Amino acid sequence: MKVVIVGAGNVASVLGRLIKKSKHEILQVISRDAANASVLATELNCAFADNSGVIDKTADLYLIAVTDTAMSELDETYHLGDKLVVHTAGSISKDVLKNITNRYGVLYPLQSLRKQNMDLHQDIPLLVDANTEEAITILQNFALTISGDVSIANDELRLKLHVAAVLVSNFTNHLYALAFEYCSKEGADFKLLLPLIEETALRLRNHVPNEMRTGPAIRKDIKTLEKHLRLLAAYPKIHHLYLKITDSIMDQ
Ligand SMILES: NC(=O)c1ccc[n+]([C@@H]2O[C@H](COP(=O)([O-])OP(=O)(O)OC[C@H]3O[C@@H](n4cnc5c(N)ncnc54)[C@H](OP(=O)(O)O)[C@@H]3O)[C@@H](O)[C@H]2O)c1
Structure with a gap:
């Protein structure tokens, strides 16, 4: 053409x-x-x-x-x-x-x-x-x-997929950016997290996300959650998101 x-x-x-x-x-x-x-x-x-x-x-x-x-x-x-x-x-x-x-x-x-x-x-x-x-x-x-x-x-389905695309791409990337900033300030190497990021994404080729949930929120491990939140006290933006997402995971 x-x-x-x-x-x-x-x-x-x-x-x-x-x-x-x-x-x-x-x-x-x-x-x-x-x-x-x-x-x-x-x-x-x-x-x-x-x-x-x-x-x-x-x-x-x-x-x-x-x-x-x-x-x-x-x-x-x-x-x-x-x-x-x-x-x-x-x-x-x-x-x-x-x-x-x-x-x-x-x-x-x-x-x-x-x-x-x-x-x-x-x-x-x-x-x-x-x-x-x-x-x-x-x-x-x-x-x-x-x-x-x-x-x-059609327009309707494309818009719905666009919303989902924002969740899986733009929002996760925002979390990567916050984690990057946190690591830089705390003297931790963000690159050490890359295999974890890749593995978490690649698992979705063969499993639905709900089956792959891990971490303190899904285990309702309050002691670990409190330790994390104490560390994040100096990072109000991350602290706020950590609480919101933890609530969302616990509510599921
Ligand atoms: N990037 C993605 O990942 C992606 C994925 C799927 C869909 N889309 C969609 O694809 C479209 C283009 O996105 P993009 O990422 O390619 O954007 P982009 O890299 O920012 O490029 C935008 C283009 O639009 C032109 N432009 C901006 N304002 C204009 C105006 N007033 N009149 C005429 N041209 C104007 C710019 O021209 P000059 O630079 O020459 O001024 C530039 O060529 C958007 O609708 C976006 O939502 C993007």
Whole structure:
């Protein structure tokens, strides 16, 4: 397929690389900042423009990978008739594109994407949706050329998965950040925890999370919990979360 990419950030870069690798033809990268568009366009060997430039109208697919807040401003910029246009956001309805085109949908990567150091060998789960059956089929077939892990998910299901993604990725990473800060201040090496982090995540390939619960809260080991809380007295933010999460585990 011939593809135009709008955006030059993490998702545009990672999906752009996969699209190129799968032998589709990327015609153009458009982004707010021409310099960013130029960097990605050079890598993908295609033309580029900034937001005020002319969009190439000859593509089969327009992939909009801009920030969630920028998405609502797009209908003032682009009018693409009946071209197939998709966005990549988890929590935004496909209908945000209805003033741009008659055929629109979503290609949502259910993965945390970074343009630097991203391993492109593992399939990225892709959730597709569109406003017509014909567009869903086209998108599904396109998605299967760049990933072996493709599902159909409407706006409602995608939003639910987005919530779950925040819990398992953003929230756990916040806990890692707090633990990192705590270790640094207490002279403990955070890297010693990496095998534990990996093992805990990898177990979920074969078990449901509830079966894998360990630690003082699930054992209702009050003495250990009190020792921990005394150590955390100097870290009110961590102390607060420790209590809340301990309560939540004990309530289950
Ligand atoms: N990163 C992830 O892990 C991930 C995963 C799944 C879905 N998503 C979704 O994918 C979309 C893109 O995310 P991202 O991580 O790629 O974001 P990003 O790295 O921050 O890149 C955002 C892009 O949006 C452009 N942009 C920002 N404001 C704009 C505006 N007012 N008008 C036009 N373009 C504007 C930026 O352009 P310039 O930099 O050129 O100014 C940049 O190219 C979002 O909807 C996000 O929710 C992200």
